[in-house]
Amino acid sequence: MKSKSKLNSEFVANCTCFNLRKATRAITKVFDDALKPSGLYSTQFSLLAAISVMDSATISNLSQALIMDRTTLTRNLNPLQENGWVEVSPGEDRRTKNLSLTKSGKKVLGKAMVPWKQTQKQIVESLGKKRWEDLMGQLTFAVNKVNPY
């Protein structure tokens, strides 16, 4: 049988948070599956890519850019360091630390870019370019509305 169960009641069906989290689970799975051969999770791919384009990324810097709690970022960096993809060096200020990709980190990021591009393209086409652009715009709008930084 296994009918497609629908959730009614406004508290579930209309909840902005629930719908965002649900879509995030679904989309993350698509990217995770595609990136699997590269050895990266989609979250790790984004983190490596963010470090690679930031000039002088510190923990706080990066956490603000990602709208991610600073302690979350620290925790997420652990497996990347253990895999030798990210290097942590002392910053100018003795309180800060500079993050950068190692040669190995650049390599794995480069490898993962291939399936990333495929997946991204597939999703944009699947939604339709206009709908995808609208979605991105609305996400950005929402983030800017609720994020104080």
Next chain:
Amino acid sequence: MKSKSKLNSEFVANCTCFNLRKATRAITKVFDDALKPSGLYSTQFSLLAAISVMDSATISNLSQALIMDRTTLTRNLNPLQENGWVEVSPGEDRRTKNLSLTKSGKKVLGKAMVPWKQTQKQIVESLGKKRWEDLMGQLTFAVNKVNPY
């Protein structure tokens, strides 16, 4: 100083997965803050609300409706059971388990509905009704595109 760092490079700025996750972090924080006095996380609120509107919710049933891995759902139910909000009873099939809210679960859900409504209203107004409706529609569209069920 703390300049608003922007992330360029298509792999970050355009990534569907990254943008969804970022927005989810931001919005989840808004709901979590609002629901804090109720003692529920927004995820737990959604889960309790989902159980309350499903008739005969089993683990697999619910996990499909939420597009959440079955084992994730099992894990997420643990704190709800420990708090005495969710009751697990044997299903008709001896393999299945029925989930339902306890009296205490209904009470805490009811209490949390007040700040939920406020926050939801605030976010809809903040985005504008049309933009919010578009966003929800696109999330649903995307989920239906990538989700096999």
Next chain:
DNA sequence: TCATAATAAGAGTATATACACGTAATTTGC
């Protein structure tokens, strides 16, 4: 200068998420 405030970061704790693997119960097909 020196006490205080602000900033940068880590550790403890707890929840959220899902994959791989394993077990029990039911269904299917011969």
Next chain:
DNA sequence: GCAAATTACGTGTATATACTCTTATTATGA
């Protein structure tokens, strides 16, 4: 009727997320 496939669920393990509390360093101001 019974072996094999399917279904429902749990555990081990690992990553993602963020709050609270704490430490070290830098900046401020009287």
